[in-house]
Amino acid sequence: MNIIQVENLSFSYTRQPILQNLTFAVPGGVFLAIAGPNGAGKTTLLSLLCGLLKPKAGSVTIDAANVNSYSVKRLAQKIALVRQEFVPVFDFTVAEVVAMARTPYSNILSFETQADMRIIADALEVTDTAKFARRTLRELSGGERQRVFIARALAQDTPILLLDEPTSFLDFRHQIAVYDLLKNMQQEKDKTIVTVTHDINLAAQYCDQTLLLAGDNAYYTGRTQAILSCRNIEEVFGVKTVALDVGQHTFFFPLGKRAAAREIGGANMNPAGY
Amino acid sequence: MEFLTPKKLILKVVTCLLLLLVVMAACSLVGTQKISLAKALSRGDRPPGQNIDYEILLIRFRRVVLAAIVGAALACSGVVLQAILRNPLADPYILGISSGAGLGAIVAVLSGMGGRLWGGSTISVFAFGGALFTVWLVWFIGHVASRGQVTSLLLAGVVVNAFFSALIMFLTSVARSDQLRTTVHWLMGNITEKDPMVLRVSAVCILGGIAALFTISRRLNALTFGEEEAQALGVNTSVTRLVAFGFAAFITAVAVSLSGLIGFVGLIVPHAVRLVVGPDHRQLLPLSALIGAAFLVLADTIARIIVAPAQLPAGVITAIAGGPFFLILLAKYTRKVALLK
Numbered sequence: 065m066n067i068i069q070v071e072n073l074s075f076s077y078t079r080q081p082i083l084q085n086l087t088f089a090v091p092g093g094v095f096l097a098i099a100g101p102n103g104a105g106k107t108t109l110l111s112l113l114c115g116l117l118k119p120k121a122g123s124v125t126i127d128a129a130n131v132n133s134y135s136v137k138r139l140a141q142k143i144a145l146v147r148q149e150f151v152p153v154f155d156f157t158v159a160e161v162v163a164m165a166r167t168p169y170s171n172i173l174s175f176e177t178q179a180d181m182r183i184i185a186d187a188l189e190v191t192d193t194a195k196f197a198r199r200t201l202r203e204l205s206g207g208e209r210q211r212v213f214i215a216r217a218l219a220q221d222t223p224i225l226l227l228d229e230p231t232s233f234l235d236f237r238h239q240i241a242v243y244d245l246l247k248n249m250q251q252e253k254d255k256t257i258v259t260v261t262h263d264i265n266l267a268a269q270y271c272d273q274t275l276l277l278a279g280d281n282a283y284y285t286g287r288t289q290a291i292l293s294c295r296n297i298e299e300v301f302g303v304k305t306v307a308l309d310v311g312q313h314t315f316f317f318p319l320g321k322r323a324a325a326r327e328i329g330g331a332n333m334n335p336a337g338y
Numbered sequence: 339m340e341f342l343t344p345k346k347l348i349l350k351v352v353t354c355l356l357l358l359l360v361v362m363a364a365c366s367l368v369g370t371q372k373i374s375l376a377k378a379l380s381r382g383d384r385p386p387g388q389n390i391d392y393e394i395l396l397i398r399f400r401r402v403v404l405a406a407i408v409g410a411a412l413a414c415s416g417v418v419l420q421a422i423l424r425n426p427l428a429d430p431y432i433l434g435i436s437s438g439a440g441l442g443a444i445v446a447v448l449s450g451m452g453g454r455l456w457g458g459s460t461i462s463v464f465a466f467g468g469a470l471f472t473v474w475l476v477w478f479i480g481h482v483a484s485r486g487q488v489t490s491l492l493l494a495g496v497v498v499n500a501f502f503s504a505l506i507m508f509l510t511s512v513a514r515s516d517q518l519r520t521t522v523h524w525l526m527g528n529i530t531e532k533d534p535m536v537l538r539v540s541a542v543c544i545l546g547g548i549a550a551l552f553t554i555s556r557r558l559n560a561l562t563f564g565e566e567e568a569q570a571l572g573v574n575t576s577v578t579r580l581v582a583f584g585f586a587a588f589i590t591a592v593a594v595s596l597s598g599l600i601g602f603v604g605l606i607v608p609h610a611v612r613l614v615v616g617p618d619h620r621q622l623l624p625l626s627a628l629i630g631a632a633f634l635v636l637a638d639t640i641a642r643i644i645v646a647p648a649q650l651p652a653g654v655i656t657a658i659a660g661g662p663f664f665l666i667l668l669a670k671y672t673r674k675v676a677l678l679k
Contacts, residue, residue, distance in 0.1 A: 116566050140572025147567070153424045154562050154617035163341065164560050168572025172553045175620070176341050198340070220571070 067092040067224060067256050068113065072122035075105070075112060082108050084281040085122070090273070092223070093254045095247065097267035097288065100277030101301055106260040109277070110226050113258065114143045126224070140168035144217035146227040149209040155200040158212050162187055162197075165219035187219035191245060207238040214242065218249065225249065227259040231266065239263070243270045265315045268292050276300050292316065347621055354628035361632045362406060365639040366399045370646040397531055404537055404596060405529050405638040405652065406631035409603055411544045411593035413611075413630025416604030417623050418551055418586040421558040422579050423488055430590040430604035433495035433583075434472040437502035439594040442468020444509045444521050461524060462536075462595040469591035472498055477583065488565075527600030527653025529638045540592050547589035548627050554578055555619035562617070600653040602660035603630055603637075610667050633660075 068090040075083045082105040090096050098106050111117040112124055115131045124131040126142055134142070144165070152161075165187070166180040176184070188194040191211045201209055210230060217225055225246070231239040247270050249255045261267055267274055267288060274291040276284040278300045284291050294305050297316060304324040305316040367375060371394055378391035415430035423432070446464035476498050480491035506525075510518060532540075557578045560568040568575050590604075607630040608622065615621050637655040644650060 111566075114570060116569060136569055136574045137572040140570060143570075145567075145570035147570075152563050153426060154421075154612070156559070156562075156617050159341070160559075160616070160618060164563075164571055167556060167560050170556060174556065175344055175347075181341060 065092055066090060066125075067127055068258070069125040070113075070122070071125070073109075073112065073119050073124065074121040075108060075117065075119055077108075081120075081281060083112075083277075086283060087122075088275055088283075088285040090256060090258065092256055093250065094273055095250045095257045095271045096259070096273045096275060097271035098258065098260045098275045098277065099262070099264060099267055100283075101279050104277040104279035106277055107228055110145075110228055110258070110260055114145050114226055115139055137168050140220065140222075142222055143224045143226060144220035144222040146210075146213050146217045146225070146230055148228055148232060149206055149213055151202055151209070155202060157198050157200055158193055158204070158215075159184065159188070159197040161201060161212055162193075162216045162219050165216045165221075168220065183221060184219050187215040190218065190248075191215040192241075206233040207235065210234060210242070211238075214245065223254075223256060225255050225257045227257070229260050229262060231261070231263060239266060246270070264292060264297065268315060269313050289314070342618055342620055347624075350615070350621060351624050351628070354625050354632075358406065358628050358632045358635075361635050362399075362402050365635050366395060366402050368639055369394070369398055369643060400534060400537060401529060401531050401638070401642075402635050403541070404532055405635045407537075407541045407544045408529065408593045408597045408600065409607075409634025410548060410627040410631040411589040412600065412604040412634070413607040413626040414548050414551060414623060415586040415590040415593075416630075417608040417611075417619065417626045418558065418582050419604075420608055421562050421619060422582045423492060424562055424564065425488075425492070426609065427605070429601075430586070430593075431499075431599070431601070433476045433491065433587070434498040434502065435469045435587060435590050435594060436599050437499045437506065438472025438475075439465040439469040439591065440506050440525055440599065441472075441502050441509075442466070443524050443598070444506055444513070447517050447521050447524075448509060448513055461520075465524075465598075466591050466595035469594050470587065472502065473583075473587040473591070523651060524598040526651035527598045527656070528651045529597050529600075529634075529641075532596065536596075540596055543592045544589045547585045547592075548623070550585045551582065551589075552620075552623055554581055555623050558582065558619040558623075559617070598651075598653065600634065600656055602653075602656040603634055606660045606664045607633055610664060613667055 066089040070086055070088050073083055073086040074081060086109070098109060100106055108117065112119055113126075113131070115124075115134065118132060126134070126139070131139065156164075162184050163176055163180070166176055166184070169180070185194070188197055191214055193208065193211050193215050196204060196208065201212060204212065210233070214227075214230065217227075227246070230246075231242050234242065243266055246257050246259070250257050259271070271288050273286065274284075274288040276291055276296060278284075284296055284300070292314065294307050294316065297303065297305050301318075304319045306319060308315045308317065367373065373391040373394050375395075378389065378395040412430050416428070419428045419430060419432060420426055442464035443461045445468070446460045476491065476494045479494035479498070480487070483490040483494065510521060513521060557568070557573045560571040560573045561575065561578060561582075563571075565575050568578075593600075608626050611626045611629055612622055615625060634652065634656065637659060638652040640659070641650040641652045641655045644655075
């Protein structure tokens with residue numbers, strides 16, 4: 065059963081189309097990476113998936129119903145969104161920010177119930193943010209803030225989690241921590257996770273499926289191992305890569321013009337895809 | 339972890355309410371004319387109208403109530419506009435209400451339509467109409483410009499404010515000196531005794547507006563994170579913003595028509611309360627209303643007695659007292675936060 069179904073989706077802000085005739089499906093419980101060059105429409109696609117933008121043509125189906133047929137509140141019970149971290153205008157504490165995730169389950173005014181508080185505490189716990197629950201977001205580092213926003217998305221308790229470059233400002237340790245956490249959520253809670261990423265190698269390690277947007281309305285979609293190849297990457301990004309197999313994963317290293325010209329290493333490092 | 343529970347909220351509201359009542363009672367007793375509370379309350383032994391102490395107390399009390407509802411309205415409106423515009427510098431007048439109301443008032447003065455209209459003074463009625471018209475205009479321009487984006491609303495507000503201010507300046511420059519005095523006094527923000535019926539109707543309007551705003555306070559929390567964030571959190575942003583904007587504008591217009599342009603309350607009180615209790619609108623809104631009420635009651639009482647027998651406009655006091663008070667609060671709390679780390 066496909067929890068997300070995208071059919072012939074087209075979108076443009078101006079006359080220049082960003083996405084055209086995009087069709088793909090995400091089965092429930094799958095971890096999907098959306099990759100591609102800057103301006104290929106990755107974030108736009110994410111906004112279309114969660115109903116913030118309306119498609120010019122085609123449709124997005126979430127759990128067997130058109131995304132635009134949901135009320136804002138019902139949709140927020142299906143999809144949680146993690147955008148790039150930022151410092152909010154007012155000094156809410158970490159606990160208050162995570163508590164906002166329970167808004168779609170509240171009626172007019174209403175306070176957090178005991179059940180809400182347990183869910184909030186759990187989300188703080190698994191994201192390792194409980195220790196600064198009483199601090200404000202301004203007092204945290206970028207990586208800590210990003211984890212708070214992920215905690216909020218978890219507390220929203222939705223089957224689908226959308227993330228926009230969740231690791232863009234994080235160091236190695238925190239990048240791995242975020243992806244480990246997402247993988248756990250996928251495996252333990254059977255969440256469907258869609259993440260926009262620039263990091264091909266994290267996608268290669270963690271994501272079951274990959275959607276590679278080329279920027280000229282072409283795209284590749286399928287199992288990550290099949291989609292991520294030196295050939296596809298060169299076609300989409302215009303950059304030569306070398307591939308290196310480690311265990312069951314393949315990793316890719318971009319080659320600068322000079323390195324590519326000399327074609328170093330390529331021959332003896334098993335260039336997958338060539 | 340600490341979460342806001344109804345019990346905690348009620349406790350805080352009751353505390354602030356008691357504070358407000360004490361301030362109101364004290365301010366009713368203070369004035370140029372010394373009155374005895376005991377005499378004022380023992381009204382049974384004299385025919386009506388004969389108990390001077392009682393009459394004075396009643397007049398003062400009505401004025402105190404007026405100051406309280408105006409203060410509550412301005413503070414609440416400030417809270418809400420700061421939230422939906424995501425701008426801590428926003429105040430109730432930022433979207434053109436002040437210039438609109440001012441224009442209405444000066445038109446009323448210049449056209450010589452003194453006297454009363456629908457139970458209120460002509461100036462009040464015109465100011466109310468002017469305020470609502472401007473708000474509608476700003477909202478309309480903001481929506482035509484870019485579907486009500488926050489920045490375009492702000493820009494529309496600034497432009498309309500500037501244009502109407504120019505009109506006000508033009509009209510002031512052609513006004514006679516007696517008309518000028520009335521206008522300027524009004525523009526400075528002035529609380530005077532009002533008809534009890536006007537007071538009652540206004541109080542109901544303002545309290546109703548505050549209650550309506552209170553019902554969306556949890557959604558306002560999410561809205562301070564931005565339109566798309568709020569929507570992803572299940573908040574119907576267009577409806578919430580319309581309710582917030584509409585009721586905030588309405589209670590401000592009522593307040594302005596009662597008292598003219600009293601500045602600083604709507605800017606400072608929300609900030610001060612936020613510094614102490616944090617930004618959760620479920621408590622920020624009601625507590626700001628109560629503290630705003632107490633603040634304006636105090637300011638008006640000072641305005642009433644400081645240069646007695648003359649009176650200052652209350653707006654002068656709020657501006658003079660508000661600024662330094664706010665700076666002290668800011669310094670104190672910033673230090674406290676720094677020490678906690």
